[in-house]
Amino acid sequence: MRVALFVTCVNDAVYPSTGVATVRLLERLGVEVDFPQGQTCCGQPQFNTGYRAETVPLAHRMADVFDGYDHVVTPSGSCAAMVRNHYPAMGDDQAAALAPRMYELTEFLVDVLGVTDVGAYFPHSVTYHPSCHGLRLIGLGDRPRRLLGAVRGLDLRELPGAEECCGFGGTFAVKNPDVSAAMGRDKVRSAVSTGAEVLCGADNSCLMHIGGVLRREGDPVRPLHLAEILASTEEEPWS
Incomplete structure (x- = not known):
């Protein structure tokens, strides 16, 4: 299976280890992970602050960057919610098309891969x-x-x-x-x-x-x- 990783702004800028861990985990489970270089912000800060019109170009970019992938995985329920819940509400078909293909990491593991035991060991x-x-x-x-x-x-x-x-x-x-x-x-x-x-x-x-x-x-x-x-x-x- 081949998926795209949407790493999100916070992880990319502040917590890159989370992105690395996500790739390492998925690859251990036999998933091929792509990282589209053109990805940027999903537009959540702008949307939440009331700049709805300014969010649309970012949503379009997201849809373009992740076009062609059946599954887009992100280690962020917040950004997944932005795409899944708010893109369709924008009334823009291009942005809305991405929504059903966006998965938060734990959803993807449990619902798509069908696993709960990922072979992890963490003695804490x-x-x-x-x-x-x-x-x-x-x-x-x-x-x-x-x-x-x-x-x-x-x-x-x-x-x-x-x-x-x-x-x-x-x-x-x-x-x-x-x-x-x-x-x-x-x-x-x-x-x-x-x-x-x-x-x-x-x-x-x-x-x-x-x-x-x-x-x-x-x-x-x-x-x-x-x-x-x-x-x-x-x-x-x-x-």
Whole structure:
């Protein structure tokens, strides 16, 4: 099977290890991964800030760049939700055509490849934060937890108030910094209470926000994208 990777802006600029982990994981499962060089932003920041007309050219570019692929995989529920939920609502056929071919990583693993045990090994205690877009807009459900539950050596711990927003919300954090920071502190307190070594999520934007609070509070919990846990094996542990 051949797929295209949509790595997203945040991963490309700040968390390239997540993109590397996604490719390593998919290739280990026998998937051929292409990385179209022309990919840019999906337009979510512009769309969420009210610049709807300015989003359309970005959506067109996305549709052009990923044309010809039956499956486009992204390690981001947020960006997947932008393409799947909002491109069709733009009333633009070219952009809408990409929507049914866009898959968040855990959806692709469970629904398309039909696997939950990806052969991962991660001997650490982990708690999982379900980000809002993945949870509410594209309905990831228990897919991430099923994948984590099959990882050898992993001790999965319940996160109190797991479905509560971490406070990032993209431009929400910029427009409402005090509220955003307070929500982030609530999420961090919940994570620390589990005693877990790692706070796992499927969106690095949320993990960036939570990680900032963790650093400021001096808490030892490490934020880490799900792809990096799933890419780890006993022979090739993820650092």
